[in-house]
Amino acid sequence: MSKKAKPNPLDKLAPRPLWRFFQMLCDTPRPSRREQAAVDLVAAHGRRLGLPTTVDEAGNVLIRKPASPGREAGRTVALQAHLDLVPQKNQEVAHDFEHDPIIPQIFGGWVTARDTSLGADNGIGAAAMMAALADHRLIHGPLEALFTVEEETGLTGAAKFDPSRLQADIMLNLDSEEEGELCIGCAGGIDLDAEFKIGSQPAPDPAADWCGVRIAVAGLRGGHSGMDIDKGRGNALELLCRLLADLKIELPLARIGGGDLRNAIPREAQAECGVRKKDLNPSLASIREKGEELIRPLRQVETDLRITAEATSAPARTLVPSAQTRVLRALCACPNGVVKMSDAVPGLVETSINLAVLDTREDRLTAQWMARSSLDSANRELAETVVKTCRKAGGQAVMRQGYPGWPPNPDSPILDLARRIYRDCFGREPAVKAVHAGLECGIFKAARPELDMISFGPTIRNPHSPAEKVEIASVPAFWRLLTELLARID
Numbered sequence: 468m469s470k471k472a473k474p475n476p477l478d479k480l481a482p483r484p485l486w487r488f489f490q491m492l493c494d495t496p497r498p499s500r501r502e503q504a505a506v507d508l509v510a511a512h513g514r515r516l517g518l519p520t521t522v523d524e525a526g527n528v529l530i531r532k533p534a535s536p537g538r539e540a541g542r543t544v545a546l547q548a549h550l551d552l553v554p555q556k557n558q559e560v561a562h563d564f565e566h567d568p569i570i571p572q573i574f575g576g577w578v579t580a581r582d583t584s585l586g587a588d589n590g591i592g593a594a595a596m597m598a599a600l601a602d603h604r605l606i607h608g609p610l611e612a613l614f615t616v617e618e619e620t621g622l623t624g625a626a627k628f629d630p631s632r633l634q635a636d637i638m639l640n641l642d643s644e645e646e647g648e649l650c651i652g653c654a655g656g657i658d659l660d661a662e663f664k665i666g667s668q669p670a671p672d673p674a675a676d677w678c679g680v681r682i683a684v685a686g687l688r689g690g691h692s693g694m695d696i697d698k699g700r701g702n703a704l705e706l707l708c709r710l711l712a713d714l715k716i717e718l719p720l721a722r723i724g725g726g727d728l729r730n731a732i733p734r735e736a737q738a739e740c741g742v743r744k745k746d747l748n749p750s751l752a753s754i755r756e757k758g759e760e761l762i763r764p765l766r767q768v769e770t771d772l773r774i775t776a777e778a779t780s781a782p783a784r785t786l787v788p789s790a791q792t793r794v795l796r797a798l799c800a801c802p803n804g805v806v807k808m809s810d811a812v813p814g815l816v817e818t819s820i821n822l823a824v825l826d827t828r829e830d831r832l833t834a835q836w837m838a839r840s841s842l843d844s845a846n847r848e849l850a851e852t853v854v855k856t857c858r859k860a861g862g863q864a865v866m867r868q869g870y871p872g873w874p875p876n877p878d879s880p881i882l883d884l885a886r887r888i889y890r891d892c893f894g895r896e897p898a899v900k901a902v903h904a905g906l907e908c909g910i911f912k913a914a915r916p917e918l919d920m921i922s923f924g925p926t927i928r929n930p931h932s933p934a935e936k937v938e939i940a941s942v943p944a945f946w947r948l949l950t951e952l953l954a955r956i957d
Contacts, residue, residue: 476573480939482946484601488594493569493586498554499620501565502526505550509614512597525627526616531634532600534608541608544956545635546599546949547907548592548642549618549625553728553931555584555689558735560933577928579936587937588930589618592641595949607953611635615907618642619730619931621658622870625907630914637881637956639949640908640922644694644930645898646941649885650922652875652901653909654693654816655843657850658729659836661857661864663794666787667830670721670741679779680718680750682707682738684725686771689734689932692821693839693904696732697805699768703736704822705803706761710774711738712795715753718742720791721782726824729837730905731931733823741785751776786830790861794832797860798822801836801853809841812875816903818845820853839903841872873909873920875901881919881956888951893944923948 477486497505506526513520513530520530528550534541554564560582570581579585596612599605611633616624643650671677684703689695704725711720718740725736742750758774765772802820809817818840826833836853840846850866857864876882882899889897908920926941928934 477571477578480578481943482598484598485591485594485942485946488597489590490571492590492594493571496565496567497551497586498564499551499617502551502616506614506616509550509593509597513600516600518600523628525624527624527628528614529632530600530612532610532612534610535606538606538608542637542956543609543611543635544607544953545611545613545633545638546596547613547615547638547640547911548589548596549615549907550593551616551619552586552588552590553584553619553731555728555731555932557582557933558685573939574936576939577936578939580933583933584931585935585937587925587927587935588644589642591925591927591937591942591945595641595946599949599953605950605953608956609634610953618907621729621868622905622907622910625910626870630911633915636917636919638908638911638918638920639952640906640920641924641949642906643902643922643924644927646924646926646938646944648898648900648923649882649889650900650902650906651877651879651882652841653873653906654839654841654903655846655870655872655909656905657838657846657869658867659838659850659853659864660867661834661853661862663790663832663857663860663862665790665794665830665832667784668787670719670782670785676744677741677781678744678747679721679781680740680742680747680754680776681779682710682740682754682774682776684736684774685734686773687732687734687769688929688934689732690929691904691931692730692732692823692837693819694902694930696819696821696903697816699765700732701765701769701772702803702822703733704825706774707736707738708795708798710754710757710761712792712799713757714750716746716750717788717792718750719785719788720827721785722827723832724826726835728931729823729835731823732821734932736825739779739782741782747778751778793860794862797856797862798834801856802849806849807845812901815841815901817841818849819903820849839905841901841903843872870905871909871913873906873912879919879921882921884955885921885923885948885952888955889948892947892951
């Protein structure tokens, strides 16, 4: 007797084809830099439909669909979304993003995932493109669908794509996260790497009068280091560095680390230290006192934040104390969070930076930041500040890579059409905004300045975290705007 298929919670959601393709993407492992299965899925979809389909060396998939009858002379439109997702899970969860499927579930009016990031960013956009390619009833001119890879690790798929392959002069990017908003600009980004050779030394005989202390910062909300940087959320690494730098009793570090993604606000961080047994209780009391001081200003936003310390066995080696102090002070001196709000666009973050990753290997400590700004000059100035601060503390720091922003154009013809269509469909005016995050639009616009483009999408909350969710009611509205735009572009 065959087993019954497990019920799919997305089966009854509308529009059904879009959700069906989203479920297929959830079933397909696609963490950044490991998207080959999703590339194969999308390419097979295009070929199954009999559409011209190509995959470039980077893994970007381009599918062309002929115009619907009577629209052959219309303008070519490119739809664009990325295939990769940010692999985030709760610490206690056993989930292999390279092999295990995402398990979507419905909670209230939202679709979320079981203890992992959902991948609605940008899986919903990619699913909408797959649905548009498959729907023979849609009215549209010549259509191109560009599925890119490695967006979440630096927009590298888009950067490697040959823009001359696009025939379109209009691009609809489907990677925005607020239904009712039309995005017309984004921030550029710069990655920063630093390495400090701190040196290590054997710890005093653990059998004598030494033991260890493990400090953990946990329970933070995390989130996207651009979209969520102004929401008052704590950064686990910043909190841990400040705690260690300001303790009343200096604890020789054996290890400090946390964070794993350059574009996510770190939710957890840990440190392992040595301490004399006679100083253990005063050290634990000092950690609790300083921890409570750091938690207090964040209580209203970070309701689950906790800073804990517990005695452990003594570490075998510790970092050189003088270098440890110098490096911790440098990390605390570097800017973190919102640096400047925009004067031109109310409520928009203009410039920010996020300490994303710390790691200790033997006698070296490495750090990664991501700086963002809608002004290239401001971004470079901020990045240079971090580089100089790290070098002053004896570290090596470099600006690893960057990508351009997308300058807003409030007079865009496709924006004007989208606003009129939105008013016709929903009886209200859409918001027009720029975002403090990197979109692949910046790369395409820099390579093809003549492209007229906007970005839009459904409502997604808490991307890049296990709390990621997409609002069910926003998806039909997103789909309707997309299909009406394709029908009315001349």
